[in-house]
Amino acid sequence: PPRAALGAGIIAAAAVPSPSTSGNWWDTVPSADLLTTTTVAGQSTTPTADWFVLLGGGEKGSALAPLENLDDDNLCSDDEEQHLELCYKKCAILTKGEYPFRTSAWTCCKSKPCTLFNQVHNAGICSGFDVAGDVNGQKACPHAPGSCLQNEELYMGMCYKKCSLLVPEYPKRFAASTCCKVSGVTCFTTQGVTDPSYAVGGGGGDGDPETPAEVQKPLLQLTAASA
Numbered sequence: 001p002p003r004a005a006l007g008a009g010i011i012a013a014a015a016v017p018s019p020s021t022s023g024n025w026w027d028t029v030p031s032a033d034l035l036t037t038t039t040v041a042g043q044s045t046t047p048t049a050d051w052f053v054l055l056g057g058g059e060k061g062s063a064l065a066p067l068e069n070l071d072d073d074n075l076c077s078d079d080e081e082q083h084l085e086l087c088y089k090k091c092a093i094l095t096k097g098e099y100p101f102r103t104s105a106w107t108c109c110k111s112k113p114c115t116l117f118n119q120v121h122n123a124g125i126c127s128g129f130d131v132a133g134d135v136n137g138q139k140a141c142p143h144a145p146g147s148c149l150q151n152e153e154l155y156m157g158m159c160y161k162k163c164s165l166l167v168p169e170y171p172k173r174f175a176a177s178t179c180c181k182v183s184g185v186t187c188f189t190t191q192g193v194t195d196p197s198y199a200v201g202g203g204g205g206d207g208d209p210e211t212p213a214e215v216q217k218p219l220l221q222l223t224a225a226s227a
Contacts, residue, residue, distance in 0.1 A: 064149040064202060064211050066135060070225035075145035077223060079133035086142040087218075089133045095120065105130045105142065146218030149211055151202040158215050161202040167193060176215070 068078055076087035083102050091108035092100035099108035099120050106129050110118040122128035126141040132154060133140075135147065140154045148159035155173050163179035164171035170179035170192065176199040180187035203211025210221070 062149075062206070062208050062211055064151055064206060064208075065222055066147050066150050068147065068223050070223065075220060075224050077133045077135045077147045079135060082145060085144065087132060087145055088129070088142045089131050091129065094122075094129055094131075102129075143218055145223065146220040147222040148218055149202040149222070154218075157217065159201060159218060160198070160215055161200050161204075163198065165202075166198050166200075167195075173198075 066077065072078075074081070076082050079090060079093055080087040081090045081102055082088075083105070086105075088102060088105065090100075091102040095108050099110050099118075101109040101112055101114060103109050103114045103119065106123040107114075107119050107121045108129060109115075124130050127139055130142060131139055132142050141157065143154055143157050148154055151162055151165055152159040153162045153173060154160075155176070158176075160173060160176070162171075163173045167179050170181050172180040172183050172187070174180045174183075174187040174192055175194070177196050178187065178192050178194045179198055180192040182191050199215055201212045201214045201216055204213030212219075
């Protein structure tokens with residue numbers, strides 16, 4: 001049967017597409033051009049975007065925007081917390097809930113006040129507790145508040161389009177303009193390629209002025225509604 005939603009005196013209905021042969025549930029979702037809104041009096045209005053399109057676009061309305069809670073007073077990504085001026089992966093996640101309170105780049109505490117007897121430490125530089133959330137890639141360094149686009153990766157605190165998209169055979173970013181097959185110093189040999197075009201943001205060519213085409217700091221508007 002057709003989908004229907006009733007609210008505020010408006011009924012939204014969509015024609016049912018032909019049965020899919022692939023067996024995927026998403027193939028049965030009507031496209032945006034099939035969805036129309038009709039008043040109780042029977043007057044058709046302008047077609048509206050399908051819910052599946054809106055879901056894929058995230059709360060900010062761009063397919064490149066990460067799906068984030070914009071109303072949680074957290075300027076970092078959902079799996080991160082802010083300490084001083086940087087966003088770190090949440091201590092609650094790193095310690096499986098045992099030491100949820102961050103007190104430094106390298107220490108997490110079981111409760112407040114924090115003392116030498118109720119804290120754990122895991123020191124490192126862009127490792128241990130000194131890491132960003134998983135949304136920014138494994139072992140990414142802590143960064144300024146905000147988030148990168150979904151097709152970007154953090155490098156030295158800036159958001160670059162992913163090497164895995166720019167040059168798939170060299171998926172590891174080693175420098176602003178260098179992508180590598182593997183991580184580490186072996187990139188200096190035959191394992192890396194350098195091209196100025198790799199120093200680019202992820203928003204180029206999508207027709208959306210809110211998604212920068214140039215390299216940029218993490219965007220606050222991707223993590224906070226008021227930004």
